[in-house]
Amino acid sequence: xxxxxxxxxxxxxxxxxxxxxxxxxxxxxxxxxxxxxxxxxxxxxxxxxxxxxxxxxxxxxxxxxxxxxxxxxxxxxxxxxxxxxxxxxxxxxxxxxxxxxxxxxxxxxxxxxxxxxxxxxxxxxxxxxxxxxxxxxxxxxxxxxxxxxxxxxxxxxxxxxxxxxxxxxxxxxxxxxxxxxxxxxxxxxxxxxxxxxxxxxxxxxxxxxxxxxxxxxxxxxxxxxxxxxxxxxxxxxxxxxxxxxxxxxxxxxxxxxxxxxxxxxxxxxxxxxxxxxxxxxxxxxxxxxxxxxxxxxxxxxxxxxxxxxxxxxxxxxxxxxxxxxxxxxxxxxxxxxxxxxxxxxxxxxxxxxxxxxxxxxxxxxxxxxxxxxxxxxxxxxxxxxxxxxxxxxxxxxxxxxxxxxxxxxxxxxxxxxxxxxxxxxxxxxxxxxxxx
Amino acid sequence: xxxxxxxxxxxxxxxxxxxxxxxxxxxxxxxxxxxxxxxxxxxxxxxxxxxxxxxxxxxxxxxxxxxxxxxxxxxxxxxxxxxxxxxxxxxxxxxxxxxxxxxxxxxxxxxxxxxxxxxxxxxxxxxxxxxxxxxxxxxxxxxxxxxxxxxxxxxxxxxxxxxxxxxxxxxxxxxxxxxxxxxxxxxxxxxxxxxxxxxxxxxxxxxxxxxxxxxxxxxxxxxxxxxxxxxxxxxxxxxxxxxxxxxxxxxxxxxxxxxxxx
Numbered sequence: 001x002x003x004x005x006x007x008x009x010x011x012x013x014x015x016x017x018x019x020x021x022x023x024x025x026x027x028x029x030x031x032x033x034x035x036x037x038x039x040x041x042x043x044x045x046x047x048x049x050x051x052x053x054x055x056x057x058x059x060x061x062x063x064x065x066x067x068x069x070x071x072x073x074x075x076x077x078x079x080x081x082x083x084x085x086x087x088x089x090x091x092x093x094x095x096x097x098x099x100x101x102x103x104x105x106x107x108x109x110x111x112x113x114x115x116x117x118x119x120x121x122x123x124x125x126x127x128x129x130x131x132x133x134x135x136x137x138x139x140x141x142x143x144x145x146x147x148x149x150x151x152x153x154x155x156x157x158x159x160x161x162x163x164x165x166x167x168x169x170x171x172x173x174x175x176x177x178x179x180x181x182x183x184x185x186x187x188x189x190x191x192x193x194x195x196x197x198x199x200x201x202x203x204x205x206x207x208x209x210x211x212x213x214x215x216x217x218x219x220x221x222x223x224x225x226x227x228x229x230x231x232x233x234x235x236x237x238x239x240x241x242x243x244x245x246x247x248x249x250x251x252x253x254x255x256x257x258x259x260x261x262x263x264x265x266x267x268x269x270x271x272x273x274x275x276x277x278x279x280x281x282x283x284x285x286x287x288x289x290x291x292x293x294x295x296x297x298x299x300x301x302x303x304x305x306x307x308x309x310x311x312x313x314x315x316x317x318x319x320x321x322x323x324x325x326x327x328x329x330x331x332x333x334x335x336x337x338x339x340x341x342x343x344x345x346x347x348x349x350x351x352x353x354x355x356x357x358x359x360x361x362x363x364x365x366x367x368x369x370x371x372x373x374x375x376x377x378x379x380x381x382x383x384x385x386x387x388x389x390x391x392x393x394x395x396x397x398x399x400x401x402x403x404x405x406x407x408x409x410x411x412x413x414x415x416x417x418x419x420x421x422x423x424x425x426x427x428x429x430x431x432x433x434x435x436x
Numbered sequence: 437x438x439x440x441x442x443x444x445x446x447x448x449x450x451x452x453x454x455x456x457x458x459x460x461x462x463x464x465x466x467x468x469x470x471x472x473x474x475x476x477x478x479x480x481x482x483x484x485x486x487x488x489x490x491x492x493x494x495x496x497x498x499x500x501x502x503x504x505x506x507x508x509x510x511x512x513x514x515x516x517x518x519x520x521x522x523x524x525x526x527x528x529x530x531x532x533x534x535x536x537x538x539x540x541x542x543x544x545x546x547x548x549x550x551x552x553x554x555x556x557x558x559x560x561x562x563x564x565x566x567x568x569x570x571x572x573x574x575x576x577x578x579x580x581x582x583x584x585x586x587x588x589x590x591x592x593x594x595x596x597x598x599x600x601x602x603x604x605x606x607x608x609x610x611x612x613x614x615x616x617x618x619x620x621x622x623x624x625x626x627x628x629x630x631x632x633x634x635x636x637x638x639x640x641x642x643x644x645x646x647x648x649x650x651x652x653x654x655x656x657x658x659x660x661x662x663x664x665x666x667x668x669x670x671x672x673x674x675x676x677x678x679x680x681x682x683x684x685x686x687x688x689x690x691x692x693x694x695x696x697x698x
Contacts, residue, residue, distance in 0.1 A: 392542075393511070393512040393513040394515075394516055396516035396517040397516075399511075405533050408533065410532055
């Protein structure tokens with residue numbers, strides 16, 4: 001087992017070699033080296049009420065083999081099904097073991113100046129634009145050991161840029177797929193919707209190897225420009241042998257709108273942070289996230305929204321199901337800064353316990369430094385209501401099926417919001433598989 | 437199909453150690469509509485809930501058979517699959533589960549694996565019943581009872597009744613909180629179910645509903661059991677005189693009445 005004190009296996013010369021093999025710009029190589037030094041020094045993040053000592057964040061294979069895919073028909077069925085069909089198809093990125101394996105972007109979007117490519121290519125072709133958003137206003141490189149590690153060793157990523165005034169109806173989808181037993185996915189996603197633009201982005205994380213010790217270290221930066229809208233859907237589905245650190249962060253401009261719909265369905269230990277910063281006046285965020293803990297899984301979900309601008313609005317809905325001997329901590333923090341007058345922050349966290357041995361903890365936190373605001377929270381941890389069960393069973397539905405219906409209903413707020421049918425169906429299937 | 441029979445013999449039901457139903461007996465057969473009337477707190481709803489198997493109620497004595505089978509030995513879902521239905525006074529709200537999904541699951545639970553209702557057939561049937569009950573189309577895609585008005589919930593109970601086609605249905609105060617138009621629609625639904633293969637027990641406080649669903653037999657329940665039985669004229673007499681006249685006739689005191697809600 002790796003421990004906090006264990007050193008990293010990488011040095012500056014390795015980093016330089018790795019960086020030059022990918023043809024990265026000098027500033028990026030330099031950033032990697034600085035980050036490596038920081039990663040040695042900085043402490044691990046300290047999630048409330050979850051002990052992560054002993055979790056493997058550092059032992060993994062950094063350079064993996066990957067192969068390009070010529071035709072989507074060559075993909076395994078479970079990936080093929082995820083991908084948008086008909087009018088939802090056409091804008092897809094498949095990243096296999098960290099490298100670009102398949103890419104398609106409609107001519108229409110290309111002609112409008114939309115950039116939708118892997119980070120490696122983006123650094124070569126749009127280096128200056130990437131620089132503007134990489135570890136910029138949304139995420140800090142030196143937040144902790146894991147953010148620094150991400151910057152030092154990033155081997156996978158996505159860059160999506162939507163220029164000003166471009167409104168896109170169809171969803172853009174990325175599938176991050178890994179199938180190496182000791183894969184280290186050090187991933188950095190950047191989604192930028194410039195002023196007055198709008199976009200729907202959906203990402204799937206998928207690992208399909210079950211014997212090994214994998215690591216996922218993911219940082220996502222979402223930039224919502226003035227009057228822009230981003231609908232961000234995500235389904236995380238890493239197997240039991242993957243330890244996940246996933247940190248999704250965003251920066252919302254004046255009258256911008258950010259909608260999160262996250263299905264956090266990992267089977268392994270997971271440390272998740274989702275952060276929305278409402279910086280400009282009139283910014284709005286609607287955040288929905290659902291999860292299931294099962295087996296002996298340990299998970300910590302910190303969901304945080306900060307209001308800086310006046311007249312900003314946030315609504316957070318977190319639903320978690322706990323099975324078997326799983327333990328999850330849910331911390332929801334709504335912070336309204338001084339000066340963010342007329343703002344409104346609401347949050348709801350509900351945890352549904354389906355077994356005696358499971359544990360779940362929902363902590364609602366409101367931090368208000370401004371008088372002229374509205375804020376509210378609701379949090380509950382409980383079992384299935386026996387009267388609801390009775391009602392469903394009184395129509396002939398078995399206890400097991402009644403429980404399943406209630407769980408699906410409980411997790412539906414995110415399922416119903418995902419914009420791609422295949423992703424919706426897959427999330428429903430994953431839920432079905434876990435509550436079986 | 438054989439004529440169904442629900443036979444209740446000397447039933448005793450308690451809640452939290454307090455006896456509410458005290459020796460209730462009644463036989464309901466297919467083709468019959470029975471009404472059980474009575475003042476508040478006499479155990480009418482407790483009887484209905486106990487027959488369905490509500491977890492809060494404890495059967496302390498008596499026997500109930502449904503088509504010859506021991507009903508009280510069955511789980512709630514088994515009772516339903518055997519053909520018993522209870523239209524509840526306070527239906528639960530289930531968030532995130534659409535009416536249509538719920539109904540299809542319930543129908544398929546009765547039909548069994550490998551014999552699921554074809555989707556088109558289900559949709560056709562649902563459309564037809566919703567039309568009859570004057571229910572808006574979008575109702576099917578709303579979450580089960582969530583945010584429904586009192587009247588919508590009652591209508592939804594009748595929609596379920598019509599979709600599931602039970603052998604014996606118990607309607608627990610289906611008329612409470614309904615205006616006259618809604619009442620007529622609910623009655624229309626129940627009347628459409630009438631057949632020799634369908635028996636019904638209507639529990640109500642008021643005679644009003646019985647103007648629209650003509651019962652074959654009327655029973656008055658007080659203090660946990662039937663104190664008087666008769667034809668539809670008994671309901672009319674109660675409407676005219678109230679329960680007090682009957683109480684006086686039977687020498688029943690008011691003091692022990694307990695309010696109970698399911």
